[in-house]
Amino acid sequence: MARKRPTMKDVAARAGVGFKTVSRVINGEPGVTERTAERVHLAAAELHYRRDMTAGNLRRATGRTDSLGLLVASVDNEFDAALHRAIEDAAQQHRVSIFTGSTDEDPDRERQLALGLLARRVDGLVLMPSPGDLSYLQHEIDLGTPIVAVDRPPHGITVDTVMADSTQGARDAIAHLIDHGHRRVAVLTHLGTLHTAAQRIAGARRRWEDAGLPANDLQVVDGLTTEAETAQALLDLLDGEDPPTAVFTARNQITTGAVRALQQRGLQREIALMGFDDFGHADLLDPAISVVKQDPGQLGHRATQRLLARLEDHSLPVEHLVLGTTLTLRQSCGCGG
Amino acid sequence: MSTHDALRGLPTLRQVAEAAGVSIKTASRALNDEAHVAPITYERVKKAAAELGYRPNLLARDLRSHRTSNVVAMVIADVSNPFYLAIAYAAGQVLAAQGLLLFTGVSDEDPASEARVISGFLERRVAGLLVVSSRTDHRHLQHHAESRTPTVFLDRPGHGLEVDEVMFDNVGGSRAAIDHLLAQGHRRIGVIGDLGSLPTHRERIAGVRRALAEAEVPIDEGLIVTDAHDADGAKAAMRQLLARPSPPTAVFATNNRMAVGGMRAVADAAHPPALIGFDDVELADVLGVSVVSNSPADMGTVGAEMLLERIHGRAGRRRRVRLPTELVVRRSTATPLE
Numbered sequence: 001m002a003r004k005r006p007t008m009k010d011v012a013a014r015a016g017v018g019f020k021t022v023s024r025v026i027n028g029e030p031g032v033t034e035r036t037a038e039r040v041h042l043a044a045a046e047l048h049y050r051r052d053m054t055a056g057n058l059r060r061a062t063g064r065t066d067s068l069g070l071l072v073a074s075v076d077n078e079f080d081a082a083l084h085r086a087i088e089d090a091a092q093q094h095r096v097s098i099f100t101g102s103t104d105e106d107p108d109r110e111r112q113l114a115l116g117l118l119a120r121r122v123d124g125l126v127l128m129p130s131p132g133d134l135s136y137l138q139h140e141i142d143l144g145t146p147i148v149a150v151d152r153p154p155h156g157i158t159v160d161t162v163m164a165d166s167t168q169g170a171r172d173a174i175a176h177l178i179d180h181g182h183r184r185v186a187v188l189t190h191l192g193t194l195h196t197a198a199q200r201i202a203g204a205r206r207r208w209e210d211a212g213l214p215a216n217d218l219q220v221v222d223g224l225t226t227e228a229e230t231a232q233a234l235l236d237l238l239d240g241e242d243p244p245t246a247v248f249t250a251r252n253q254i255t256t257g258a259v260r261a262l263q264q265r266g267l268q269r270e271i272a273l274m275g276f277d278d279f280g281h282a283d284l285l286d287p288a289i290s291v292v293k294q295d296p297g298q299l300g301h302r303a304t305q306r307l308l309a310r311l312e313d314h315s316l317p318v319e320h321l322v323l324g325t326t327l328t329l330r331q332s333c334g335c336g337g
Numbered sequence: 338m339s340t341h342d343a344l345r346g347l348p349t350l351r352q353v354a355e356a357a358g359v360s361i362k363t364a365s366r367a368l369n370d371e372a373h374v375a376p377i378t379y380e381r382v383k384k385a386a387a388e389l390g391y392r393p394n395l396l397a398r399d400l401r402s403h404r405t406s407n408v409v410a411m412v413i414a415d416v417s418n419p420f421y422l423a424i425a426y427a428a429g430q431v432l433a434a435q436g437l438l439l440f441t442g443v444s445d446e447d448p449a450s451e452a453r454v455i456s457g458f459l460e461r462r463v464a465g466l467l468v469v470s471s472r473t474d475h476r477h478l479q480h481h482a483e484s485r486t487p488t489v490f491l492d493r494p495g496h497g498l499e500v501d502e503v504m505f506d507n508v509g510g511s512r513a514a515i516d517h518l519l520a521q522g523h524r525r526i527g528v529i530g531d532l533g534s535l536p537t538h539r540e541r542i543a544g545v546r547r548a549l550a551e552a553e554v555p556i557d558e559g560l561i562v563t564d565a566h567d568a569d570g571a572k573a574a575m576r577q578l579l580a581r582p583s584p585p586t587a588v589f590a591t592n593n594r595m596a597v598g599g600m601r602a603v604a605d606a607a608h609p610p611a612l613i614g615f616d617d618v619e620l621a622d623v624l625g626v627s628v629v630s631n632s633p634a635d636m637g638t639v640g641a642e643m644l645l646e647r648i649h650g651r652a653g654r655r656r657r658v659r660l661p662t663e664l665v666v667r668r669s670t671a672t673p674l675e
Contacts, residue, residue, distance in 0.1 A: 067457060075422050075425050075429065075441065081422055085416050088416060097442065097453065098443065099410075099458075102425075106366075109369075109371070109438075112407075116408055120408075120461040120462075225373075256619065260620075263623050280597065281597055283604075285623065
């Protein structure tokens with residue numbers, strides 16, 4: 001049963017001061033002694049009071065503002081953008097507005113954005129959680145504010161999640177490369193401690209092991225953050241002893257870095273490449289890039305649906321939805337395509 | 338010195354980044370004490386900031402006392418186009434270094450949605466607005482934009498408003514593209530364009546017409562296809578152009594999505610027409626496609642800087658900044674017409 005959100009009146013009662021005093025303190029107006037201000041701040045913190053950043057009353061008769069907050073990891077990443085697109089489309093059908101922020105995987109930024117959106121009275125939040133602890137949102141959850149996590153699980157809170165099966169996807173990609181006869185494969189990924197990277201690395205390793213192949217022949221390079229870093233890492237591997245004959249890249253930006261490196265050396269037809277996540281013109285490259293992909297459209301759609309369902313019924317049990325991945329085999333893996 | 342005087346004409350994040358030899362994103366992270374910054378980089382950025390006299394978080398006192406909202410809102414015309422997302426990303430980095438969060442709302446090139454998104458933000462108290470607009474009339478924003486909420490228009494002008502604007506040199510860039518095609522010997526030049534209602538598109542078409550007129554090349558209206566709007570539309574438009582009895586020998590696409598659609602249509606063609614697009618395309622160098630290159634990141638950076646100046650009380654006439662474009666010739670137009 002959702003609790004009622006604390007108001008300035010509640011803060012005033014708890015602090016033992018008048019409403020006007022609370023208003024002055026919250027709005028940063030002068031005319032309040034420091035001691036009194038402290039009492040007000042303490043009372044507000046104890047009650048988890050959140051300042052209402054709205055001008056006037058935004059809520060309609062339904063008690064909702066018909067707006068949702070969305071936090072993506074990086075607003076200009078293609079996967080995040082596709083997710084954003086899908087959520088906008090789903091929201092539009094229900095005449096709901098979306099306000100979006102980009103966390104850049106930074107827990108502090110995420111916290112400021114989440115609290116900023118909630119202070120602006122969004123009806124719920126969809127987020128791609130950073131590695132940080134989200135327990136500061138527990139109070140909101142207890143108040144009945146629906147929160148849905150997409151793409152990776154949140155730390156510190158238990159909420160509905162919608163994710164793709166990254167482990168299975170990576171397994172399928174490695175299996176395909178093994179089928180093509182590759183016995184020395186490089187896996188290039190983003191920061192290994194991030195959930196999606198960890199899952200894709202684990203999936204790749206497990207499938208390699210299941211095939212009875214020596215662990216050392218699957219080389220994992222993680223922590224790659226830019227196209228340039230990726231290109232360099234791959235070039236270093238290709239210049240090393242016993243270079244890989246195939247490469248599996250864990251996300252779209254890393255795939256494009258690998259494409260650059262291979263094209264630079266004229267090796268795009270010699271070294272097989274499979275990437276996780278499709279990207280803009282993977283089909284236009286020569287060879288066209290083979291990928292294992294998630295469906296950000298479905299992920300976004302299901303996440304929005306789940307959030308809206310929870311808005312209608314707070315008592316729904318927490319649900320963890322896992323969607324499958326699909327292989328799109330073009331040419332870069334070695335298939336005729 | 339009051340906070341209001343503080344930011345006028347003072348050093349920018351861009352200058353700090355340049356001095357430290359890092360990207361704006363890295364400089365912003367270092368100044369905000371965020372994760373993923375190497376200690377040596379952190380030191381370099383702090384040192385550069387100190388030497389230049391750049392002070393992050395000038396609004397800190399105002400933000401803590403809640404006198405100023407800590408949020409800037411941006412209206413994006415189209416979330417599917419990486420161009421606008423790159424603008425948002427760059428703006429976000431510059432604002433973050435001053436303790437401001439960036440929220441975005443999407444209008445989908447629909448004037449009514451745009452008005453709704455902007456009202457939604459204004460109702461929620463924002464320190465400033467960045468707008469990529471799809472409207473041709475903005476007088477309804479006059480009260481807010483000119484007095485209460487500092488506003489900067491990006492990519493498309495604010496009609497009827499006295500606000501700062503940052504746009505690309507659309508006319509000049511298109512002229513350069515057409516002049517290049519003419520220099521390669523092309524006389525039948527096709528154009529694949531975005532929505533006819535967009536000011537950027539209109540300026541680019543104007544640039545095409547001007548270049549052809551100056552070269553005294555007659556304009557065949559049948560070679561100009563507009564309202565293609567997405568990659569599939571552009572693909573169909575290219576097919577349409579090539580199916581003509583006298584097909585074009587070269588095609589100019591007025592933005593990145595039009596270029597990609599056009600490329601898709603001729604991917605398997607034995608003798609594709611020469612192709613040049615306005616805006617960068619990802620992996621353009623690998624694909625070998627000529628472009629009129631511009632920097633949406635610069636647009637986001639400059640726009641955010643101008644907005645920060647206004648938030649800090651800079652008065653004075655509105656400014657319109659035209660960012661330059663650069664012709665980058667690659668395989669797709671490098672060979673002159675026989």
